[in-house]
Structures are given as structure tokens and as C-alpha cells.
Amino acid sequence: MPYATIEDRVDRLEALFGQFMTQMARQNKQAEERHKAAEERNQAAEERHKAAEERMARFEAEVRSWRKDINKQWGDLANKLGTIIEDILAPNLRRLARDHFQFPSIDDFMIRRSRRHGQTETEFDTLVVGPDAVILGEAKSTPSVEYAEAFADKGRSFFDYFPEYKGRRLICVFGSWAIPDPVVERLTARGIYALRMGEETMELANAAALEKQRPTRQKKG
Secondary structure: OOOOOHHHHHHHHHHHHHHHHHHHHHHHHHHHHHHHHHHHHHHHHHHHHHHHHHHHHHHHHHHHHHHHHHHHHHHHHHHHHHHHHHHHHHHHHHHHHHHOOOOOOOOEEEEEEEEEEEOEEEEEEEEEOOOOEEEEEOOOOOOOHHHHHHHHHHHHOOOOOHHHHHHEEEEEEEEEOOHHHHHHHHHHHOOOOEEOOOOEEEEEEOOHHHHHHOOOOOOOO
């Protein structure tokens, strides 16, 4: 058997190395293609996820817009029918008495209650009476600073008309479907809660500011 020359061995090594390099190049190319395909799949998944998020965001924005439109229509209808007290203020004051002001019970509930003091008769839109506090609610379809000041005066004379509630805390709440910020600021300065429509329900717009001023009167929890 003839011996392989050094040249033959070198040729075989070169051939094997060439095959190895070809195989490695093929494997590298396949790996790059798989990696590219995986990146494309990931990018497609990200784009689908982004598109889904955008559709959800548009849907949520439409729902918010629809809810605001419905709420505005309801508020406009209540104003036209003159039922803003019964439809908007009164039920929300009952809810707030329990959930925000922590009334242990509601002992009395009155709408459009008239009382006489001396020669003056005054109508009070809504009264929610609890064991230790009374909520006096006033509703206006077109709130203004002047109405806020008039309500503050009504609050100051409240116990003249209802002496049976003396000794209880008086909580004054001025409500409307929408209350401009300057009116809210005036109400806050007078210690009166401003109740207006939020995203989903009626909310006390200045509760945090008022209860920061009166730490001993903050609700529990």
C-alpha cells in the first residue's frame, strides 16, 4: 500500500476543511434565517399587540365619550324638567351620607322642605338627617358665585329654621351637573362641598381640600 505523501495529506485536510467551512456556513445561514424568522414573528406579534392596544384605547375613549354624552343628555333633561333635585342631588346625597360621611343611619330624608322663621319662609332643597350630622343640599342648574354665596347664607341661618338639629354637624353640599372651577373655589372658601358629575357618577370635587382643612372631620377609613 503506497504511503500518502505530505502533499496528499494536505490536500485531504484542505478538502475536509473546505467541507467543514461549507457546512458551517450552511448552518450559520440556517441559524440566521431561523433567527430572522423568529424576529419577524416577534415583530408581527408586537404589531398585533400594539394594534389591539390601540383598538382597545379607541374603544375606551369612545365609551367615555358616549358616557359623557349620555350623562350630559340626562343632566340637560333633568334641568329642563326641573327635576335636578329629585333625579341628581337627592339620591347622591343619600349615597354620600352612607359612603363618604359615614352616617350610621339616615333618620330622616326631606326634599323641597319649607320652614318659616319669623316672617321669612325658606325652602331647603334636600335634607339628610343622621344621628350626629345633617346634610343640607342645594341644587342649581346654572351654578354661579352668587348662588354659592346665597347658599352659604342659608347654611349660616339653618339652625334658626331647624333648632331641633342644634348640636349636630351641618354639612353643606352644593350640587349641579357641572360646576365651574371658580365656583368650586368659592364654595371651598365657604366650607361647602361641591357636588358635580365625574367620569361615572356625581363626585365631591373639593372633598380633599375641605377635609384637609378639617382633619378632625375627615371620614374614617
